[in-house]
Amino acid sequence: MTAVFVAVALSLVSAVAYAAAAVAQERLAARSSDSGVLRLLGAGAWWAAVGLNASAALLHVVALKYGSLTVVQPLGALTLVAAVPMGARVAGRKVSTTEWRGTALTLAGLAALLVAASGSAPEQVLSLTEALAVAGTTAALIGMLARPGARPGLRHATASGFASGVASALTQTVTVAATDRSGPALSLRVVLVAVLVAAFAAGGLLLSQMAYKGGLGAPLAVLTLSNPTAASVIGLTMLGQGLRGGAAGVLLALAGAALASWGVVLLTRPTPAPAPIEEEHPVAAVLALKPETATQEPVLVPRPTSDPGHLTPL
Template sequence: MSAALAAVLLSLLSALAYATAAVAQERLASRSAGAGLPRLLRDRAWWWSVLLNAAGALLHVVALRYGPLTVVQPLGALTLVAAVPLGARIAGRRVSAVEWRGTGLTLLGLGALLLTASGPAPDDVLSVPEALGVAAATTALICAFAWPGARPGLRHATASGVASGVASALTQTVTVAATDRSGPLLGAQVVGVALLVAAFATVGLLLAQTAYRGGLGAPLAVVTLANPVAAAVIGVSLLGERLRGGPVGVLLALTGAALASWGVVLLSRAAPEPGRAAPTQVVASGGPPLPGQRRRSTHRRLTRL
């Protein structure tokens, strides 16, 4: 099996694990809105979502050993493909036409970005000063997005995507440096960057948990878009990765980014309001509404009109 194919297959499995974790986090956030971290730590469902995220992260780490950031990161868009219909099914509703269009546009845009990616298995790493500089810039950016204000869900989702993308870029440095036989397995570079990976991965997880309080589709789309963009910036500017196709490739990448952004906007408009009941939600007694109950409910709505 070639390195590129191994990276793609591992990325697919990683996306599936991340999608299941995202749905679990969204459901947990919707039923415990306003709950602090201590309460989450006592919830077994939250720990299951953490384990799913950990499984996705482990598969992602291995994929980064076989493929460059510009190839592996856009494949994370498959998380959105699985999570939106899965979340709707668990919530007892159908995926709306707007959600399908938003998901499709996001994936089409990220697919265009993937077509412009190129490069063999990674062999370059960030130096310690570069890693510290990236960490400092990322921390400032996360603080700016996480500052209190309007639309906290999408801002927290953006911060989560940036944190996760940077964690992936730093993870690639750890995996390449740790498997390089020319240096020590646990040198200062590997240990120091690994600590930064753990910090940004944790921050990304917690920010995603708060972002999902407003629904799943739009925040997950923002995370899916911000993640590869952050990683690609590091890969192209510091790790020598390139977009193929010259000027045409750059134009295709910009077009893909515009399409993906349009998809995110559609998903943000289609996101259900927190606390709004799903169309197929059962009554509070736990069973389906009786025919008489349905008729009386309809009569009350007509009376109000």
């Protein structure tokens, strides 16, 4: 169980770093409608987000060494939980009641998933053939989702989630295989799969930046749900990372997934902006403050003329 605790702790810190990176990326996307690669490379905010993502990814890699995909990946939903108060603070508003409710449901669902999915450190990894098959299938799905069409933000977020989830599954293969003392640390499988990890990680980062053009909430929610879905499918079907407790464990995991999903949906609901203050016309404001000026008799003052008795209105 110690390995599971280490994996959970690392995943928590990783989620906070990912949340900070997501908020930074959304702010960058909001400031500029042009998020081309060359423009991003010249933005300091972009490199700050890259640094946060890299730190979070490093913690995530270490977590995958101690915990299975079915444990570590669902904890990615904590990214959205952390991003909500961060985004609210940056926007200068308070966290709404709906957002707090969504946070509570997400945490409850994740707790149920952890109970059902907690297990020993991973031992089984993808073979080179399986890794290439997973990479090819995922690349095809990303190509379909990234095509021009309706709802580009949500499609890019889905593609980013798939890319990140598959990158995590491949990362676990690299980590376990490289630290396995029964073979060479830099085998052909480790090197090739590491290249695939880098490609999917970079692609997921760029896709998420494109997704945040439409805001933070909905794209981040879709990314948060699609990421563990892709990784869990690989873990359950190809790596033998099952659930504890038999049928009861499956039901508990499904209930936890439903709660976490509903919490994520609540967290993405738009927060009503405060009603704008109607500005009064400057002339009306002056009249409202000094109504007597509208009917005030003109003040007669002497005008310097040759006729000292002549008066003129002011």
